[in-house]
Amino acid sequence: xxxxxxxxxxxxxxxxxxxxxxxxxxxxxxxxxxxxxxxxxxxxxxxxxxxxxxxxxxxxxxxxxxxxxxxxxxxxxxxxxxxxxxxxxxxxxxxxxxxxxxxxxxxxxxxxxxxxxxxxxxxxxxxxxxxxxxxxxxxxxxxxxxxxxxxxxxxxxxxxxxxxxxxxxxxxxxxxxxxxxxxxxxxxxxxxxxxxxxxxxxxxxxxxxxxxxxxxxxxxxxxxxxx
Numbered sequence: 001x002x003x004x005x006x007x008x009x010x011x012x013x014x015x016x017x018x019x020x021x022x023x024x025x026x027x028x029x030x031x032x033x034x035x036x037x038x039x040x041x042x043x044x045x046x047x048x049x050x051x052x053x054x055x056x057x058x059x060x061x062x063x064x065x066x067x068x069x070x071x072x073x074x075x076x077x078x079x080x081x082x083x084x085x086x087x088x089x090x091x092x093x094x095x096x097x098x099x100x101x102x103x104x105x106x107x108x109x110x111x112x113x114x115x116x117x118x119x120x121x122x123x124x125x126x127x128x129x130x131x132x133x134x135x136x137x138x139x140x141x142x143x144x145x146x147x148x149x150x151x152x153x154x155x156x157x158x159x160x161x162x163x164x165x166x167x168x169x170x171x172x173x174x175x176x177x178x179x180x181x182x183x184x185x186x187x188x189x190x191x192x193x194x195x196x197x198x199x200x201x202x203x204x205x206x207x208x209x210x211x212x213x214x215x216x217x218x219x220x221x222x223x224x225x226x227x
Contacts, residue, residue: 023061024113024120025051030068031115031123039065039131069124069134070141072108076121077145079104084152093153093167097174098204102197109193118191125196129186135179142175177203 029050033042044065048055062068083100091099108121115123128134150167159167181199188195209215
């Protein structure tokens with residue numbers, strides 16, 4: 001006898017939940033191992049064994065040990081695109097990009113699993129911020145949708161010249177500001193989303209003063225000291 005539609009739906013739901021549990025277990029195992037052994041000292045076999053799955057199973061979910069951690073930030077890049085496309089057309093480019101990022105980061109942080117009472121997204125970011133190779137990879141992920149983000153910004157501003165560098169420049173500066181904010185947040189010992197968002201705002205607010213100077217006694221010095 002063939003299963004009923006309700007039974008097929010229930011089975012599909014069970015499979016989806018099992019996949020999510022496996023992904024979460026792999027992420028938790030990777031965080032534990034990277035924290036105790038370091039990124040270079042951990043292998044895919046180690047992660048698979050700690051999560052009680054085979055290496056072959058791990059590779060069905062992720063392309064490598066870096067991907068175990070950075071998958072959440074690929075999701076962040078996709079959500080940022082979605083949110084930017086939804087921003088009011090009258091919003092200035094940087095304000096739109098800033099709010100799109102804030103909404104995407106909040107969604108990823110709150111919708112994902114927890115790791116030792118900390119949202120997994122933030123726990124991963126803490127580790128990435130002190131691992132040079134992963135930090136470079138995170139920056140690459142943030143820029144992975146650069147052309148798409150720049151295209152949305154150009155369309156919002158009705159730019160006629162496709163060679164206009166401003167959308168690409170803004171997206172690149174934004175990615176750099178995110179990286180600096182993440183490192184500052186990690187160094188402060190904070191693990192909460194509000195502090196991270198505050199630091200991202202500080203970095204974005206000071207893009208123009210960073211480029212033009214002077215820096216001595218600037219508001220950002222006092223702002224970062226208060227974190």
